[in-house]
Amino acid sequence: MLGWFSKLEDHKMMVSLCLAIFGLTTVQASSHNTAWLPRDKTFATRSIHVGEDPDYYRFGPVVLPIYMTTTFKQDAPGKPRTYKYSRDDNPTRDALEQLIASLDEGKYGLAYSSGTAAITAVAELVHDGGHVICANQVFGGTYRFFQQIASKFHNVNVTFITESYDNDQAEEVRKAILPNTKMVWFDGLSNPLMIVCDIPGISKVIKSVNPNITFVIDNTFVSPYFSRPLQLGADIVVHSLTKYINGHSDVTAGGVVTNSRALYEKLKLYQDIAGSVPSPMDCSQIIRGAKTLEVRMQQHMKNGLKVAKFLESHPNVELVVYPGVESHPQHKLAKSMWAGSSGMMSFYLNSSITNEQSADSFLTSLKVFALGQSLGGVESLAELPFKMLDDWMTQKHRYTMGVSENLIRLSVGIENHVSLLKDLKTALDALTD
Known part of the structure; x- marks a missing residue:
């Protein structure tokens, strides 16, 4: 599908088309289910094909080429054909970003050099005077960023709420929301006590109190094959692509998926400026790993x-x-x-x-x-x-x-x-x- 879009600047168009092609139907959660939710019958097909189009290339390669180039020839000063510099955009990374967006049934995907880099990019959405509610059993890198960086250097107020197997997570979030709350952050499955996040319940509370609060779920422990938090009420999904999506313990990378154009544009700007992007080789490795997800x-x-x-x-x-x-x-x-x-x-x-x-x-x-x-x-x-x-x-x-x-x-x-x-x-x- 890479050749269908000259700039790939709008992931929404690409993902919508792919979902239509593969007949994807949205999975909704129900508290009355007695069995696991139905498996997505299009998942394997999308994980193998989204982001790759053999007909785009002269020789029809079934496997996407690895674009190791750092720069691209321009037809005239300030007139690049599609890409100009690989920190900003690269064909191999674009393919990976299309893929992770599709896996999470989202519109926009972004890839980073590590899971922690992805976490940092999302956490940077909150600045001076903002308030963040964070579960106390999130990934250690998330906890440390909010505790040691955001609160000390960015003037962000952070409330860590206690997770347990039997507490009402949504009610704990409701009690912690302040007028300046900008973000709520949970892991879909906590580390190391395996506490399940009530995504629909928390989302319902957030939207009823202040729909402008960004709800973030780190879905690394569950994977997009088993859970798609955007469909359950989250605004942003974070993955350590190092883990299940790559699946072979040989690449360090992170990913972010969202349906919000406004959030995507902010994250894309930060990605371009900060430059925490994976190499084309790493992107290719993850694309290969995801085919067997x-x-x-x-x-x-x-x-x-x-x-x-x-x-x-x-x-x-x-x-x-x-x-x-x-x-x-x-x-x-x-x-x-x-x-x-x-x-x-x-x-x-x-x-x-x-x-x-x-x-x-x-x-x-x-x-x-x-x-x-x-x-x-x-x-x-x-x-x-x-x-x-x-x-x-x-x-x-x-x-x-x-x-x-x-x-x-x-x-x-x-x-x-x-x-x-x-x-x-x-x-x-x-x-x-």
Whole structure:
């Protein structure tokens, strides 16, 4: 589709056309659903084809060329053909931005050099005298930006509200809104306690109090395959493209999607000026990774369910928090908004048989699960949030949140589930051998 638009300056036109071509229908949330929302039958087709058009190029390449050029020849001074400088626009990055907009069923997409760069760009929409409401279990980079940068250097007032499995998130937001509130920020699924965000409920409150407040959802942990927050009431969706969308742990990048032309123009200006953009090579890698997003997410969920149910049955596990199983306190809420659950989960080792060294011993005993940070790749990862969360979180804050020494976070990959269960069983059994 790249060749259908000479400048690609209006992502709305492109995405609308693609949605019409592929027959996409909007998925609406319902609190009465007893099953996961229906899967989008056009998702795989769009993830493979949006942004690429072989007929645009002389040789008809099925795979989009990587435009590594930094500059473009102009026909006359000040008259570029389409592009002039790759920081501003690049054909490969444009294709990626079209793609991520389509995946989130949005009109406008923007790509950045990292997830944190995308977060910073969106957070920069609020300046002097503005007020931001932020959940207290968002990604550490988000928390640190609002706590250490926005509040100290940009004169932004930030209210961090407490998330839990049973509190009324919408009501907490309502109570925190001030006359100068400009933005509300939540993660669709919190880290590391897997608290599900009530996007429709919060959106309804925001729109009833002040529709000019920008509602931001970081959808990294859930992915656009299972959840599209723009359709649930969010104004902006943020992704670490490093994670599920790329899916292979070999590229660092971020993405932002919105339906608002006004927000897009502000973000585009900041992107051009700040220059935090991914290289054409990185964009190409993400485009390639996204082609298998549907099949990967299906396998992440299948493995996630098997792992969660196994952990629930093991005597050395005290509690499993995974939205995909009925034991999760917000399982019904997740099903009302999502088409499935990703491979992200946490669990507590049984406190009666563990000590300060037990979690370390468990993690270092794993052979298939790698001990490491990050998530969303094809490989399974395990980490100890108590020791591996960002430095901004004090020990007291960790305990208050429920992040104790025996809490383990898993990013379940797409390996054969038998090897994953065997790996976990061996490491768990060793705790009481």
